[in-house]
Amino acid sequence: MKKIYEKxxxxxxxxxxxxxxxxxxxxxxxxxxxxxxxxxxxxxxxxAVNFVGLVLEGSVQVIKEDIDGNTTILTxxxxxxxxxxxxxxxxxxxxxxxxxxxENAEILLIxxxxxxTSCSSACxxxxxxxxxxxxxxxxxxxxxxxxxxxxxxxxxxxxxxxFLETQKGTAKKFTIPYNRExxxxxxxxERSAMSNELGKLRNEGLIRFRKNEFEILRPVSSNSHTPx
Numbered sequence: 001m002k003k004i005y006e007k008x009x010x011x012x013x014x015x016x017x018x019x020x021x022x023x024x025x026x027x028x029x030x031x032x033x034x035x036x037x038x039x040x041x042x043x044x045x046x047x048a049v050n051f052v053g054l055v056l057e058g059s060v061q062v063i064k065e066d067i068d069g070n071t072t073i074l075t076x077x078x079x080x081x082x083x084x085x086x087x088x089x090x091x092x093x094x095x096x097x098x099x100x101x102x103e104n105a106e107i108l109l110i111x112x113x114x115x116x117t118s119c120s121s122a123c124x125x126x127x128x129x130x131x132x133x134x135x136x137x138x139x140x141x142x143x144x145x146x147x148x149x150x151x152x153x154x155x156x157x158x159x160x161x162x163f164l165e166t167q168k169g170t171a172k173k174f175t176i177p178y179n180r181e182x183x184x185x186x187x188x189x190e191r192s193a194m195s196n197e198l199g200k201l202r203n204e205g206l207i208r209f210r211k212n213e214f215e216i217l218r219p220v221s222s223n224s225h226t227p228x
Contacts, residue, residue: 001026004033004108007056011080012139013115013132017125025125031110036101043099049087051109055079058105059177063098073185074147076102076177085133086140088112156189157197163187164207164214173215 001023008014009022017025033056036042042053045065053060055077062074062083074097077083083099089112115129146166153159163186168174176183184191201207208215 004056008054008080008108011054011082012136013054013082013129015132016128021125025129028125029110029114031108034107034109036105036107038101038103038105040101040105041098042101042107043084043095043097045096045098046094049084049092049095050112052085052088052112052115053083053099054108054110055081055083056106056108059102060105060107061100061102061182063100064096065098071185072188073178073182075143075186076182078177082136085112086137089116089133089137151188156187156193157201159187159189160194160197160201164216167214168216172217173213176212176214179212 002019004026005019005022009019014022014025034042036058042060043049057079059076059078060083061076064072064074066072084095087095115126115133117126150159150162150166153162163183164176167176178186180195181191184194187194198207198209202209205217208217
């Protein structure tokens with residue numbers, strides 16, 4: 001139990017809940033650890049959403065599929081990050097997305113109803129859990145707004161620059177969670193067009209990159225150059 005706590009203690013769901021109380025909380029929530037291999041499907045699109053997943057090891061991808069079988073990566077989540085909470089909270093009967101293990105992963109699955117409903121023993125932690133979950137959902141909504149801002153850009157170049165600005169934070173050097181194919185899917189652009197734009201940005205001295213490690217060499221703006 002200590003091993004699990006160390007992995008996810010920084011997740012905001014456990015804010016205000018110490019290690020000494022952690023085991024009691026997990027028992028109260030009927031939480032269980034499941035192991036998945038790379039590319040295993042954790043939740044199929046169309047399936048009922050009755051749990052929240054918390055990544056203990058590895059990472060997962062949230063994927064949207066269209067009627068033609070094309071896939072778009074909505075996001076990738078790593079250790080101590082949640083998935084499924086927004087759908088469960090909204091009581092959506094069928095998941096609109098598929099959750100896939102991006103690599104070998106361990107996932108803590110929690111019955112969502114037990115997070116938002118006080119238990120029979122009147123667990124003193126439930127009020128805190130509910131408060132924490134509301135904050136998590138609010139932050140996820142902000143992240144969704146951020147992605148909508150990226151996808152609203154007209155050109156591949158603008159999408160790339162906006163995405164890189166959101167990823168870097170206050171650091172000049174940073175690592176993005178996607179390879180080239182995944183990034184193209186995330187941005188909803190053609191991979192070849194995206195690769196061409198990355199090369200142009202590098203040649204213009206705006207960025208430097210190696211695989212998924214990037215460095216912004218000077219301030220960039222999605223509107224500072226002629227769209228391509």
